[in-house]
Amino acid sequence: MQWAVFGAGLVGSYLGAAGGASHACRRRQGPLRERVCLADGVREWAPQPFPQQTGEMPVLVASRAHHTPWQHCQPHWLAAQNGLGQGLPVLVCFLAVDRDAEGRIVSSTGSPPRVVCGPVAASWQPIFQAWRGAGLVVETVADIRPAQWEKAILNATLGPLCLASGRSMPEVMADATARQLVLAGLAEGEAIAAANGIALAPDLQPRALAFFNAMGDHRPSVLNDPAELAWVLPPLLAAAQRQRLPAPALQEIFARASSLCQGPC
Known part of the structure; x- marks a missing residue:
């Protein structure tokens, strides 16, 4: 299948291997070859270099938002990125991937990885089918904004506190004060979304x-890259300010984490 991944890090490589992407690139130099553990087994993925001309080829942009050459992106490309404000249609990824002891890319959750996408070109449908065949849950929706905002709210709470404290996700959630800050941030994010006309699915906190x-x-x-905060927390805080909503928990999380950024957060 002829399609490409721009930014084949962990998430890009996982989705690229699952969908049989033919081409890819990443920031790190050297040949791109990955072993990816999927529901149907371990896949060896060795795509060709990213083409100079992509034409109508589907391209998944999985680079970090602040490393993406937006001026070269095409309208039919999809951005698999955290945060808000991307200038492309977005694929929202409810998944977590890591490397195991053997260096393979693996899903870190017990449930199947899930991706959500809004209306896209028909050329993406074979890729969605390939992802489903590899064990991913692929949802298509008329309005991608609720899924995108929900993922941004998730990214705005626990991860930044891990960054600020140097502790793992379970360690942060085991701390009563930090856990309460996470819960308060989730509630604030939900209220900010609603005030901006984004209706999230009910029961965000238990789902999160x-x-x-x-x-x-x-x-x-x-x-791995604290500069990602700039695409997550500031847009939420700006959306709260537009609606004159208080967001003390999210502001506290941002204050704790932003001191570790190199460059603007």
Whole structure:
């Protein structure tokens, strides 16, 4: 299948291997070859270099938002990125991937990885089918904004506190004060979304806690690149300010984590 991944890190490689992407690139130099553990077994993925001309080829942009050359992206590409404000249609990824002791890329949750997408070109449908065949849950919705905002709220709470404290996800959630801050941040995020016309599915807090608990010792992506915060917390805080909503918990989380950023957060 002829399609490409721009930014084949852990998530990009997982989705690229699951969908049989033919081409890919990443920031790290050297040949791209990965072993990826999927529901149907271990897949060896060795895509060709990213083409100079992509034409109408589907491209999944899985680079971090602040490393993405937005001026070169095409309208039919999809951005598999955390945060808000991307200039492309978004694939929202409710998944967590890591490397195991053998260096293979593996899903870190007990439940099947889930991705959510809004309306896209028909050329993406064979890729969605390939993902489903590899064990992913693929949902298509008329309005991607609720899923995108929900993931942004999840990313705005626990991960930044892991960054600020140097503790793992279970360690942060075991701390009563930090756990309360996470819960308060989730409630504030839900209220900010509603005030901005984004209707999230009911029961965000229990759903978020179940998602966090399923990830075990997974390292949130913000630990690898704190600059990702700029695409997560500031847009939520700006949305709160537009509606004159208080967001003390999210502001506290941002204050704790932003001191560790190199560059603007």
